[in-house]
Amino acid sequence: MNFPQQNKSISPIEAVDVIEQVAGTHKGYRRAHAKGIGFDATFTPNDNAKPFTQASFLQGEAQNVIVRFSHSSPIPDTSEQLIPIKGMAVQFPMPTGKPISLVMTNAPVFPTKTPEAFVRLIQAIGGKNLSLKEKLATLSNDTEFKTIPALLKQLKTPASFATTRFWALHAYILDTATGEHQAVRFSFVPVAKEDKLPFTTKDMELELLERMVVSPVSFRLLMTLAAPEDPIDDPSISWPDDRLVIDVGNLVLTEKRIDLAEKHLFDPTNETLGFSCSDDPVLHYRSKIYEESYRRRSSEI
Numbered sequence: 001m002n003f004p005q006q007n008k009s010i011s012p013i014e015a016v017d018v019i020e021q022v023a024g025t026h027k028g029y030r031r032a033h034a035k036g037i038g039f040d041a042t043f044t045p046n047d048n049a050k051p052f053t054q055a056s057f058l059q060g061e062a063q064n065v066i067v068r069f070s071h072s073s074p075i076p077d078t079s080e081q082l083i084p085i086k087g088m089a090v091q092f093p094m095p096t097g098k099p100i101s102l103v104m105t106n107a108p109v110f111p112t113k114t115p116e117a118f119v120r121l122i123q124a125i126g127g128k129n130l131s132l133k134e135k136l137a138t139l140s141n142d143t144e145f146k147t148i149p150a151l152l153k154q155l156k157t158p159a160s161f162a163t164t165r166f167w168a169l170h171a172y173i174l175d176t177a178t179g180e181h182q183a184v185r186f187s188f189v190p191v192a193k194e195d196k197l198p199f200t201t202k203d204m205e206l207e208l209l210e211r212m213v214v215s216p217v218s219f220r221l222l223m224t225l226a227a228p229e230d231p232i233d234d235p236s237i238s239w240p241d242d243r244l245v246i247d248v249g250n251l252v253l254t255e256k257r258i259d260l261a262e263k264h265l266f267d268p269t270n271e272t273l274g275f276s277c278s279d280d281p282v283l284h285y286r287s288k289i290y291e292e293s294y295r296r297r298s299s300e301i
Helices: 012-023 115-126 132-141 148-154 204-214 281-300
Strands: 036-045 063-071 086-092 100-105 172-175 181-190 218-225 245-256 275-277
Touching: 012 115, 012 281, 036 086, 036 204, 063 204, 063 245, 100 181, 115 281, 204 245
Parallel strands: none
Antiparallel strands: 036 063, 036 245, 063 086, 086 100, 172 181, 172 275, 181 218, 218 245
């Protein structure tokens, strides 16, 4: 398998091609996070974000949103226990313009600084013709993979989507009507605190549905404010723990969607008044990969 050289540009189309080469083509499925479940939900802002932004989805009345939980593998029938990284995407429909989407994982940082390094990571981990020794050598020799060992040590397969914290990974810029700017990162923190699986099934989608019958499943939306020295264009670096964190609202799942949210494109780069993207290259690259994945799977249905 030929690995792209460091700093070599790789188009989003080529990146999706690499995913298909590694994982195969599964018609009608997303090229990443193939297996998932979608819900209707209600998000209620508490107006704590109002001093920082004009963005309507972070203030005002309760609003209906779409939520998708997922497993990160591009192969839909992969064992859930083998892949510890899980996803949560929340889409806020906007009265005008494209919906705002926060696309998150249960990892606090992205594994690489650049899109090209992430493509190399996919090839290294998923290469069928590579021995474990060769895969480990690739990870250790690539200077952009230095954060991955520590990240892997932190990750474990969660028992439930409902008790898992999800991070949006990338920085966004909030703006006020008076021209003040603030870089932030978002995360959804579960209200439920159980660490052990409370039900008999190990299927995370079924467990979530069973849990919803017993009690509401809800999350708090937290907003971490960057200091001037914090990097906002590198999703592989955590911000210090002492940064100000503000609770800006509550999300509650209401019911499973019939379409499981599979027809929805969760684009993390859509913007609105008071809410814009940082210059993070991975953020903008992910948008183009999702668009290409959506184009391919839509043509297969």
